[in-house]
Amino acid sequence: MKKPAKAAKPATARGKAAPKAARARRNDAAPALTDADRVGLFQTMIAIREFEEQVQLSYLEGLVHGTTHLCNGQEAVAAGVCKALRDDDYVTYTYRGHGHCLARGMDIEAAFAELFGRETGVCGGFGGSMHLTDMERGLIGAFGIVGAGLPVAVGAGLSAQLAAREQVSVCFFGDGATNIGAFHEAMNMAQVWKLPVVFVCENNLYGEFSHISHTTPYEDLVTRAAGYAMENVKVDGNDVEAVYEAAAVAVARARGGGGPTFIECKTYRHRGHSRTDPAKYRHPDELAAWMKRDPIPVYRARLVKRGVITDRKADAIVAKAREASKAAAARAAAAAWPATGRDMAALTFA
Amino acid sequence: MAEREITYREAILTALQEEMRRDPKTLIMGEDIAESGGPFKTTLGLVDEFGPARVRDTPIAETGFVGAALGLALTGWRPIVEIMFADFLGVCFDQIVNGIAKHRLMSGGRVKVPVTIRAIGGAGLRFAAQHSQTAESWMLSVPGLKIVCPSSPAEAYSMLKGAIRDDNPVLVLEHKALLSSKGPVPVGSDDAAMPTGPRILRPGKHVTIVATLAMVGRALEAADLLAADGIEAEVMDLRVLRPFDASAVAESVRKTNRLVLVEEQVAAGGWSASVVADVVTEAFDYLDAPPIRVTLPDYPLPYSPPLEDEAIPSPTRIADAARKLMRDTGRG
């Protein structure tokens, strides 16, 4: 098989210069990170990790209903990509979307309350863990149907292109989603219309309980993008700065009218697919190898080594985030249930 | 406003044109709708007036562009999509049923989804089983979606305008056998309220006949046949499949005591079953006989003209059902 040209790019996008279009704007982070940015990235990842850990505890307490899909291990993707975005950009994501919402600044108490099905939830308890929506933060939708968010992100990208506001639309999805039709229709439309869409594929090697090798003809999903003649890059999804830099380049390209980009983030989920999945189908060695590459300790060590942060400061960030999650979850758990017996007509139709 | 005699096709085109002029946030997407004006020419010339950004040819990707409509609607646009044949709704079923229809409620009522989906369906043109369905029953059980069925040029015009202005997802099921039918249309009208329920097209006191789309014309023809026998049929156009309100039908039945329903779909899962259920609940004591549903037979629609004609409810079949009801109630 002839290797598509684009797939042959280096393993990460680090060190790549951003095009001119990445001119500084209000919330438009330039590719070069300051130390404060680095601490911010670390804090975002910690906030997500601590949130997910608390979700796990709350789940065991019976506060989270139905199911929930944790993103432990994949925090660098949400943190790195969202760092490259502006407040008015649009994002679609999936049932495994807590991290993306937090990285966009969703209030954690409102997020917990939504997971707990409470009145104070970000969607009033109507959506739940799989459907966190927050229009004020450009969080336009979490999709429980694999791949369904991609065409919606294309629509938001078209919206941005038509409005000429230089907004960007980002969609997060998994490796498994690249096998469904919606993915291909969305990729094709975005490329043919040169839309400001960034496709962020979180390749965590599994779709539910199936390893990618059982479902997909190759493990490097950038190959998919080459089929649509789309700019693409493969990046270490557990390296938050590498993710950020790839995203910044893609976002600048999209904002500058250069069209869509496909970013493949190689990553791994630490936990099972959902709360009922012990993930026995994974070889312990595989898990152990990836745990060594846990994006959080890896980044922490790097920041400490570079003198960006001290161990004490890092510990304080973790402790503070843990406390914040615990307290927010406690407040959410104390919140009222949504009123029943309501007239739902106004919620169903505008 | 001027009342003009135009075709159903022109009524659709005029409604699109007027609403796109009125609201710069409207846009239409579909396959071959720009330069070529759509396979049924319902968008002819729109691209010249509004340009290719707002009259957008899409790839053959119903999931893609219907999903994109949701993204556009959530971010401030008022998209209209054309599904070339209603049969292709199956290809974007998920985006409509799980996405467009549910996004508002799942957000706790915090978003609006003003999407209009026009789907051109219906039998009678020898298009065979994959290009002839009205798709009326497919999304009947989907809350969050409005579904309307225009049976005349005037209805096509006002329903489409109402759908476009509505802040909710509306599926407009158009019928291709009606595209060349002519009728008076209040062109330039600013009154574009969405219909809320059925309409009586011909009053009568002996039997109520309820129909949609192309079956409305056939029901009116049946009423003519029945009139020759001295039977006065009340013909109702159901118009709105969702949100569904059969109380006007129940009211008619209180007067006629007999009910025939004509549906261009198979009986299983069709709207006529819902109408019967509601009428039984609301007006059981007024029914002198069990209602009769005249529907497509329970097999995929055949292609050959005699076979297709045999399947579609004819005025004679409809009239026969009404006559049987009259006989069964001792009035025949």
Ligand SMILES: Cc1ncc(C[n+]2csc(CCOP(=O)(O)OP(=O)(O)O)c2C)c(N)n1
């Ligand atoms: C259309 C559809 N088919 C099947 C499912 C059930 N399902 C939920 S998540 C999932 C795996 C998706 O894998 P991937 O895209 O890699 O995302 P990940 O869960 O790894 O983040 C499946 C099969 C679904 N939600 N939607």
Ligand SMILES: [Mg+2]
């Ligand atoms: Mg996966």
